[in-house]
Amino acid sequence: MSFTADNYADELAAAEDAGTISRTTAAAGDSIAVAVWTIVARVSGLAKFAAIGAVLGPTFFGNTYQFTNSLPNLVYYGFLAGSLFSSLLVPALVQHIDAGDRAASQRVAGGFLGVTAVALVAVAPVAIFLGPLMLRFGALAGGAATTGAAQERVARWLILMFIPQIFLYGVVGTATAAMNARRRFALAAAAPAIESLGIVAVLVVTALVFGSRAGVNNVSTGEMLLLGFGTTGAVALHAATQWWGAKRAGITLIPRAGWRDREVRAVVRRALPSLVQAGLQALQVLALLIVANTVAGGVVAFQIALNFYYLAIAVGATPVALAWLPRLARMHVADEMQEFHDTLLRGLALGFFITIPAAAGYLALATPLARAVSFGKMNSTAGVGMVSVSLMALSVAVIAQTAFMIATYASYARKDTRTPMKSMMLQAVLCLGLVSSALLVHGSAVLLVIGLAFSGSVTVAAWHLTRRVLKGLGPSTEHLTPSLLKIAVGAAVMVGPAWACARVVRALVGDGGASALLGTGAAVAVGGLTFLAVEAFWKAPEVAQITGGLSHLGNKARHTFAGVTHD
Numbered sequence: 001m002s003f004t005a006d007n008y009a010d011e012l013a014a015a016e017d018a019g020t021i022s023r024t025t026a027a028a029g030d031s032i033a034v035a036v037w038t039i040v041a042r043v044s045g046l047a048k049f050a051a052i053g054a055v056l057g058p059t060f061f062g063n064t065y066q067f068t069n070s071l072p073n074l075v076y077y078g079f080l081a082g083s084l085f086s087s088l089l090v091p092a093l094v095q096h097i098d099a100g101d102r103a104a105s106q107r108v109a110g111g112f113l114g115v116t117a118v119a120l121v122a123v124a125p126v127a128i129f130l131g132p133l134m135l136r137f138g139a140l141a142g143g144a145a146t147t148g149a150a151q152e153r154v155a156r157w158l159i160l161m162f163i164p165q166i167f168l169y170g171v172v173g174t175a176t177a178a179m180n181a182r183r184r185f186a187l188a189a190a191a192p193a194i195e196s197l198g199i200v201a202v203l204v205v206t207a208l209v210f211g212s213r214a215g216v217n218n219v220s221t222g223e224m225l226l227l228g229f230g231t232t233g234a235v236a237l238h239a240a241t242q243w244w245g246a247k248r249a250g251i252t253l254i255p256r257a258g259w260r261d262r263e264v265r266a267v268v269r270r271a272l273p274s275l276v277q278a279g280l281q282a283l284q285v286l287a288l289l290i291v292a293n294t295v296a297g298g299v300v301a302f303q304i305a306l307n308f309y310y311l312a313i314a315v316g317a318t319p320v321a322l323a324w325l326p327r328l329a330r331m332h333v334a335d336e337m338q339e340f341h342d343t344l345l346r347g348l349a350l351g352f353f354i355t356i357p358a359a360a361g362y363l364a365l366a367t368p369l370a371r372a373v374s375f376g377k378m379n380s381t382a383g384v385g386m387v388s389v390s391l392m393a394l395s396v397a398v399i400a401q402t403a404f405m406i407a408t409y410a411s412y413a414r415k416d417t418r419t420p421m422k423s424m425m426l427q428a429v430l431c432l433g434l435v436s437s438a439l440l441v442h443g444s445a446v447l448l449v450i451g452l453a454f455s456g457s458v459t460v461a462a463w464h465l466t467r468r469v470l471k472g473l474g475p476s477t478e479h480l481t482p483s484l485l486k487i488a489v490g491a492a493v494m495v496g497p498a499w500a501c502a503r504v505v506r507a508l509v510g511d512g513g514a515s516a517l518l519g520t521g522a523a524v525a526v527g528g529l530t531f532l533a534v535e536a537f538w539k540a541p542e543v544a545q546i547t548g549g550l551s552h553l554g555n556k557a558r559h560t561f562a563g564v565t566h567d
Contacts, residue, residue, distance in 0.1 A: 032319070032546065034185045034186070034189045034318065034319035034322055034323060035315045035316075035319040035354070037185075037186050037187075037189035037190035038189045038190075038314045038315055038318065038319065039311075039315055040190055040193050041189060041190055041191070041192040041193040041196070041314075042307070042310065042311040042314050042315070043193075043311075044192070044193040044196035044197050044200075045192065045193075045196045045307050045310075045311070046304075046307055046308070046311070046373055047196065047197070047200055048196040048197075048199050048200050048203075049300070049303055049304045049307050049373070050304070050373045050374070050375050050378075051199070051200045051203040051204070051375075052065065052066060052203060052300060052303075053300050053301075053304065053373075053374060053375060053378030053383065054203075054207075054375035054378060054379075055203045055204075055206060055207045056203075056300070060150070060151055060293075060296060061154070061219055062297060062299070062300045063151070063292075063293050063296075063297065063298065063299040063300060064151045064154050064155050064158065065158065065227060066299050066300050066303055067155070067289055067293065067299055068155050068158040068159050068162055069158070069162055069231055070285075070289065070303070071159060071162065072162055072163065072165035072166045072169060072235075073165075073169065089108075089109070089112055089174070089177040089181075089267065090177050090180055090181045090325055090326055090329065091325075091326075091329040091412070091413065091415065092108055092112075092263065092267050093105050093108060093109065093177065093178065093181035093251075094181050094326055094329055094330065095333075096108065097181055097182060097250075102250055102251070105178070105181075105250070105251050106251050106252060106253075106254070107256065107261065107263075108261070108263055108264055108267070109174055109177065109178050109246075109251050109253060110253060110254045110255055110256035110258070111256045111257070111258025111259075111260075111261040111263075111264035112174060112258055112264055112267060112268075113170060113171070113174045113253055113254075113255045113256070113258070114255040114256045114257055114258045114259075115258040115259055115264060115268055116170045116173075116174070117167060117170055117255055118259075120166050120167055120170060123166075124163050124166055150217045154219060154224065157224050157228065158224060158227070158228050160228075161224075161225070161228025161229055161231075161232055162228060162231065162232060164232055164236075165231075165232055165235045168232075168235045168236055168238070168239040169235070169239070171239040171242060171243055171253065172191075172238060172239050172242045174246070174253055175188070175239075175242035175243050175245055175246035175253060176188040176242060178246040178249055178250075178251040178253070179245050179246055179249045180322055180325070180326065181326060182249045182250065183323075183326060184245075184249050185319075185322060185323065187241070187242070187245040187248075188242065188245060189319075191238055191241045191242050191245070192238060194234070194237050194238050194241055195234045195235050195237065195238035196234075197234075198230075198231075198233065198234025198235075198237055198238075199230075199231050199234045201230075201234075202226065202227065202230030202231055202233075202234065203227075205226065205230070206223060206226055206227055206230075209222075209223075209226070210222070210223045210226075270415060270417055271417065272417075273417040273418045273420075273421040274412075274417045274420070274421065276421050276424075276425075277408075277417075277420055277421040277424040280424045280425060280427070280428040281424060281427075281428075283428060283432070284427070284428055284431045284432065284435075284454065284457075285306075287431070287432055287435055288302065288435060288450045288454060289302065289303075291435055291438045291439065291446060291450050292446065292447060292450060294438075294439070294446055295386070295442075295443060295444070295446050295447065297378070297382070297383060297386060298386060298446060298447060300378065301378075301383065301386035301387045301390055301447060302386075302390045302447055302450070302451075304370075304373055304374075304387050304390070305387055305390030305391040305393075305394055305447075305451070306390075306394065308362060308369065308391055308394070309362075309391075309394045309397060309398055309401075312354070312355050312358040312359065312362070312398045313355070313398065313401050313402065313405065315354055315355075315358070316351050316352075316353075316354030316355035316358060316398075316402055317351045317354075317355060317401060317402040317405040317406060318405065320347045320348075320350050320351045320406055321347075321351075321405050321406050321408075321409040322409075324343065324344070324347045324406070324409065324410070324413075325409050325412070325413055327343065328340055328343060328344065328409075328410055328413035328414075329413040331343065331413075332413055332414050332415075337473060337474055338474065338475065338476065338477070340410075340413075340473060341470070341473040341474060341475070341476040341478070342476050342477055342478045344406070344407075344410050344469075344470075344473070345470075345476060345478040345479075345480050346478060346541075346545070347406055347410075348402075348403065348406050348407075348466075348480060349480055349483040349484070349487075349541070349542055350542050350545055350546075351402045351403075351405075351406050352399070352402060352403075352483070352484060352487055353483075353487055353535075353540070353542040353546075355398050355399055355402040356399055356484075356487045356488060356491045357487070357490065357491040357494060357527070357528070357531045358398055359395045359396065359398040359399050359491075360395075360491040360492065360494065360495050361494075361495070361498060361523075361524065361527055362391050362392070362394070362395040362398065363392055363395040364495045364498060364499050365498060365499065365502055365520060365523055365524075366388040366389075366391040366392045366395075367384070367388045368502045368506070368516060368519055368520045368523065369387075369388075369391060369520055370384045370385075370387035370388040370391060371384055371516035371520075372516040372517045372519075372520040373387070374387060382444075385444050386444050386447055389444045389445075389447050389448045389451070390447045390448075390451050392448075392451070393447070393448050393449075393450075393451025393452045393454075393455060394451045394454065394455060395455070396455040396456075396459060397451075397454055397455040397458045397459070399459075400455070400458040400459040400461075400462040400463075401458050401462065402462075403462040403463075403465075403466045404420075404423070404458065404461060404462040404465055404466070407420070407462070407465045407466045407469045407470075408420040408465065410469055411465075411469055419465065419468055419469065420465055422464075423461045423462075423464045423465035423468070424461060426460065426461050426464055427457045427458060427460065427461030428457075430453075430456065430457035430460055430461075431453055431454055431457035431458075434449075434452075434453035434456060434457065435449070435450050435453040435454070437449055437453070438450045438453070483540065483541065483542065486534075486535060486538050486540050487535070487540070487542075489534070490530075490531045490534040490535050490538075490540075491531060493530060493531070493534050494527040494528070494530040494531040494534070495527070497526050497527060497530050498523040498524070498526055498527030498530070499523070501519070501522050501523045501526040501527075502519045502520060502522070502523040503519075505518055505519035505522050505523075506519050
């Protein structure tokens, strides 16, 4: 018999539903697949931010480019809840996929994409108008009136070239949901690397053609056109890849008049609280970037630190949330609430197994990590210091956001969007109130304050949401506290060897960029191995989950390879 990647994936899903394959093992395997490809995508994202720092540097021109290029992401994934395609749309697609109704799946996905496109048409002009004004406000707060005017002028041109990205991200979000609903995660997780590497290529060409000395007051029209259209072209390539992945999963995405479809309208109504939640999240990030703009290069430095933060979340929390979501949704439909509770606790423990040591590593290795990603104009005492301070301040948020994200997706599996919204409202009030205190300080202290404000507010919100979600699930046979204690001790033990390794490599090799990369790489490897050794010694159940998941992936890869060779 011949196997292909697609039909074997469907056979594995059927075996899991029938109980032949452990749900936890299969979910852990999918989580590992997402994590591996997400690492590829996020490392390319770090390369992108390093390239921005190297070419544009800790300057107000760098701030302007990075801020305006962040707007499409903030508008779509934030104010229009684009990331929730992987949550709210998945349960709606699951029932049609399980019934083998391809036409209904395409109708719902296409209708949701059509509704999103209409909403984006209404929102896009707001971003075009307000984005430059926000930059000018940040510059004025920093005492530079002429710089603020120049930033506003450059930003208007860049935003006009960046705004099509919003619609492209609509395709990305819908395609991701279509693949995840079929329990196919790899391409959706890996494809962002195409966008990041495309932007790196654009920045390299920009440096070769125009050099890296331009400031916000003297940037040429040609450089703006290359940066603007080149960056948007990279996003278009990413969207095309995701669209192809959805088609390969059986759903050809064509925008439809979803407002006429009763099922799509029901999904949209359920999404309204999530829109509020995502909008409040985006508002916080926007506020952080506006305040960071009071420091020359502050936006670039804080974005680099945010990318490390998102990397840990993307490797630890997102894979678990995505892999667990369709399974939790099916448990909810089948009214298997004790299994739902047990599975959720195992998912939380698996997420923490990655993000707690990651947070400890960020705190201990903030300066070596900052040196490793600071190149060109960013490779200065001020640039490295700003990245380091930002990363230390955001480290605690990594752990809290893991709990918040997994608990949010568990709520969405039960079609509950209001509970996470209420917790996000609490987070937003705290964050916006605390971040305003950063206007009282100067220099790198600004980045420290806004990072701590964000970490503190996320921690409170995560406690609030997780407590409410677990309280409503009834009894469970699982216990989270023993796993947390083992993970925390393992993370504390690993810090010493990791820090010492970074110091030794720096002493032996020197202070250059190669030394920083080598030192941090060695420190991460030593720290990771130490952590795994401690957890294996204690026989932590998460080690068994990961081992089983790797075996599951190995079987899948062998059958896929057999299909390729036989065909």
